[in-house]
Amino acid sequence: MNKILNIRNEELPVRTNVERHDREVLSELLGRALASTYVLYHKTHAFHWNVTGPLFYAVHNLTDAQYKDMAEAVDQIAERVRAIGFPTPIGLSRYARESMVEDVLEFPDTGTMVQQLARDHQTLAEQLREIVKVAEDADDVYTADLLTSRIGFHEESAWMLNALIVQ
Ligand SMILES: [Fe+2]
Numbered sequence: 001m002n003k004i005l006n007i008r009n010e011e012l013p014v015r016t017n018v019e020r021h022d023r024e025v026l027s028e029l030l031g032r033a034l035a036s037t038y039v040l041y042h043k044t045h046a047f048h049w050n051v052t053g054p055l056f057y058a059v060h061n062l063t064d065a066q067y068k069d070m071a072e073a074v075d076q077i078a079e080r081v082r083a084i085g086f087p088t089p090i091g092l093s094r095y096a097r098e099s100m101v102e103d104v105l106e107f108p109d110t111g112t113m114v115q116q117l118a119r120d121h122q123t124l125a126e127q128l129r130e131i132v133k134v135a136e137d138a139d140d141v142y143t144a145d146l147l148t149s150r151i152g153f154h155e156e157s158a159w160m161l162n163a164l165i166v167q
Contacts, residue, residue, distance in 0.1 A: 014085040022138035027086035029131045030143065032098050034077045034089065036124050037150075039099035041070035044117060050107040058164055059114060066117075066157050073150060080143055100127050111165055118161035125154040 016023070048063035078088040089098075096103045101120045107113060128147045135144035 010087060012082065012085050014083070016084070016140075018084065018138050018140045020085075022134075022140065023084040024086065026131070026135055026138060026140055026143055027081045027084055029134060030077055030081045030084075031089040032100070033124075033128060033131055033147065033150075034074060034081070035095040035098040036100045036127055037070055037074050037077060038092075038095045039103050040101045040117075040120050040124055041067055041074060043101065043104055043120065044070065046104065047107060047113045047117060051110055051113060053110045055110050055114070055164060059110060062160055062164070063117070069153060073153070076146060077150075080146060084140070084143070100124065114161050114165050118158045121154040121158040121161065125151045125158070128154070 014023070018026075044063050044067040048060055048067060051059040051063070081088045089095075100123050104116075108116065128151050132144050132147045132151070135141075135147065
């Protein structure tokens with residue numbers, strides 16, 4: 001057997017200016033951001049499928065753009081964990097457990113769906129803001145930049161969702 005194929009898939013050697021301990025802390029926090037983003041991705045998709053009523057097209061189309069954006073984002077966040085040297089956490093049940101966004105098993109009425117999503121985007125933006133502070137303190141500028149742009153997306157999404165239902 002080729003020795004290369006036997007190397008265990010754990011911590012990878014990386015050379016950055018960021019201390020190993022800081023990278024470890026940030027990989028844990030990024031894993032939690034990944035969990036929240038994955039759950040909100042799924043919840044957005046679930047509401048996209050099940051929305052009904054006069055706001056059908058508005059909600060269906062807005063959530064279409066939002067779930068596609070988050071599908072890209074989970075990949076970027078997951079791969080950032082690898083790039084700073086650590087394994088990316090996996091498992092949908094783990095994501096649901098660690099997510100700051102609550103998973104759902106039933107879909108509510110359309111107004112409640114939109115309200116819930118707007119609140120979830122704000123929750124996720126707040127979670128990311130805390131991680132940006134840690135990344136900045138550790139001088140991990142790329143992680144700080146990546147998550148800062150994600151905050152922009154979530155705040156904009158919360159605004160657009162709220163604008164649909166606020167009179
Ligand atoms: Fe769709």
